[in-house]
Amino acid sequence: MVLTKTASESDVSVHSTFASRYVRTSLPRFKMPENSIPKEAAYQIINDELMLDGNPRLNLASFVTTWMEPECDKLIMAAINKNYVDMDEYPVTTELQNRCVNIIAHLFNAPLGEGEAAVGVGTVGSSEAIMLAGLAFKRKWQNKMKALGKPCDKPNIVTGANVQVCWEKFARYFEVELKEVKLRDGYYVMDPEKAVEMVDENTICVAAILGSTLNGEFEDVKRLNDLLVEKNKQTGWDTPIHVDAASGGFIAPFLYPELEWDFRLPLVKSINVSGHKYGLVYAGIGWVVWRSKADLPEELIFHINYLGADQPTFTLNFSKGSSQVIAQYYQLIRLGYEGYKNIMENCQENAMVLKGGLEKTGRFNIVSKDNGVPLVAFSLKDNSCHNEFEISDTLRRFGWIVPAYTMPPDAQHITVLRVVIREDFSRTLAERLVIDIEKVLHELDTLPGRISAKQAVSEEKANNGGVKKSAIEVQREITTAWKKFVMERKRTNGVC
Numbered sequence: 001m002v003l004t005k006t007a008s009e010s011d012v013s014v015h016s017t018f019a020s021r022y023v024r025t026s027l028p029r030f031k032m033p034e035n036s037i038p039k040e041a042a043y044q045i046i047n048d049e050l051m052l053d054g055n056p057r058l059n060l061a062s063f064v065t066t067w068m069e070p071e072c073d074k075l076i077m078a079a080i081n082k083n084y085v086d087m088d089e090y091p092v093t094t095e096l097q098n099r100c101v102n103i104i105a106h107l108f109n110a111p112l113g114e115g116e117a118a119v120g121v122g123t124v125g126s127s128e129a130i131m132l133a134g135l136a137f138k139r140k141w142q143n144k145m146k147a148l149g150k151p152c153d154k155p156n157i158v159t160g161a162n163v164q165v166c167w168e169k170f171a172r173y174f175e176v177e178l179k180e181v182k183l184r185d186g187y188y189v190m191d192p193e194k195a196v197e198m199v200d201e202n203t204i205c206v207a208a209i210l211g212s213t214l215n216g217e218f219e220d221v222k223r224l225n226d227l228l229v230e231k232n233k234q235t236g237w238d239t240p241i242h243v244d245a246a247s248g249g250f251i252a253p254f255l256y257p258e259l260e261w262d263f264r265l266p267l268v269k270s271i272n273v274s275g276h277k278y279g280l281v282y283a284g285i286g287w288v289v290w291r292s293k294a295d296l297p298e299e300l301i302f303h304i305n306y307l308g309a310d311q312p313t314f315t316l317n318f319s320k321g322s323s324q325v326i327a328q329y330y331q332l333i334r335l336g337y338e339g340y341k342n343i344m345e346n347c348q349e350n351a352m353v354l355k356g357g358l359e360k361t362g363r364f365n366i367v368s369k370d371n372g373v374p375l376v377a378f379s380l381k382d383n384s385c386h387n388e389f390e391i392s393d394t395l396r397r398f399g400w401i402v403p404a405y406t407m408p409p410d411a412q413h414i415t416v417l418r419v420v421i422r423e424d425f426s427r428t429l430a431e432r433l434v435i436d437i438e439k440v441l442h443e444l445d446t447l448p449g450r451i452s453a454k455q456a457v458s459e460e461k462a463n464n465g466g467v468k469k470s471a472i473e474v475q476r477e478i479t480t481a482w483k484k485f486v487m488e489r490k491r492t493n494g495v496c
Helices: 039-050 070-078 091-107 126-147 165-173 192-198 220-237 321-361 389-399 427-446 449-463 471-493
Strands: 119-123 156-160 177-181 204-210 241-244 268-274 286-290 302-304 312-314 363-365 375-380 402-405 415-420
Touching: 070 321, 091 119, 091 286, 091 321, 119 126, 119 321, 119 363, 126 165, 126 241, 126 268, 126 286, 156 165, 165 177, 192 204, 192 220, 204 220, 204 268, 220 241, 241 389, 241 449, 312 415, 321 375, 321 427, 389 402, 389 415, 389 427
Parallel strands: 156 177, 156 204, 204 241, 241 268
Antiparallel strands: 119 286, 268 286, 302 312, 363 375, 375 415, 402 415
16 A cells, blocks of 8 residues: 655645745745745745846946956855954955055055055945044044144034035044035036135044046045145144045056055045945955054054954954955956056946947036046936936836936036946947937937926927917827827837
8 A cells, every 4th residue: 555645835845946835925024934934945035036126237326346257256255254353263364454455555655665564454345444534533633632732622524515425424423523615517526725715723634535426526636735735834734635535546546647646645644445346346345544654543443352362453343254355355466457457448438438429419418527437427408308317217127227316515406317337337338328328318208298398498489479379279289299109109019
């Protein structure tokens, strides 16, 4: 007699995941489920939901790296379980971090003597790096004011209104007044003259941006340095400069080596850069480097020994993965100066291809500069019928993620679209994007929802000498246009 057995509902070895009960039973979204589920089911459920995310390669809003070589991917996965902060257990990882700091310091022309080690640290991104640099400036200024017997409770920092939000976070979290230089039409970065005018005795530093998030433009750090040197001479102050090179720090040394923006300028005391942007590493790595040991107050450095040997630490967080540090070192030695230069030149050339394609449409003003971060920022010449936000929204149907945003004060009436050109954005993709933008423009031009706006413009022009149409006549024209639009859609949506 043959004995039979009914498979248990929890026995998924008999069926595929999609034949099991786990794909037809909803999981609690905000509470931990009572029972376990098989690993295959957990993977499939999460993987399926993640399919609804955008394609990172087509996310043209982000400066962050979305592609690395398979060999580097292997190194990342091999180190995924290493805690970077455990320096005594992972001394080689610590050594690689120190090598990265020194390589970057030399790239930024730090005045290091023979055999002198650079002063810097790896962070989870430029936001943490800026917090650390800001804290160093604040503590140095406080120590100076205390020594002079002056109050030290109202520090301020001078920036442009175009700074990234992390500067606002620093100011708010660490109680520093943020004094912003307003923008103006046609000038979307910090004006050095106006910045220096805002400096006073309580200014802990002036922050210059090498690669504005808004339009990729490099601020004139050399001019800022020269003006600040003169003001310091006149006042007896020693107001320093921090350079936020999150986007431009891995671009300027290769595309514009003669540009003076770094430690070649005497007032530049610290620089941050994002390894996960044009440092060509996946998200999660930034760097901050100081000019010398004297620019990082010793009292900000903590020493711990409960993980083994004495370990100095100057970070806002503690535990973090080692993978991104190792990936940064891989890129630095794999590409070298030659490789980084070639990649940045390719990015810049592809940006020019995109810019040229957009200009040929005759519909856009280019807001970005040719020199700077390889991106193209552009706005409609005529947005009376449709605007940049509609273009951004419609482009998502083609898979592209292109952000639209308004400029900060006092240029908030300007709206722009921005395309960031990364290493993995080829010329073919640039040409394809122009084609899709032209399709979007054509579609928006014919959308009935915007016809009334077009007619309003036409009516205003005709009112000078023509007869204004009645409301019923306008409504009839809109209805006729809708009918035409629907019929055209029916003709093109047939089943083959």
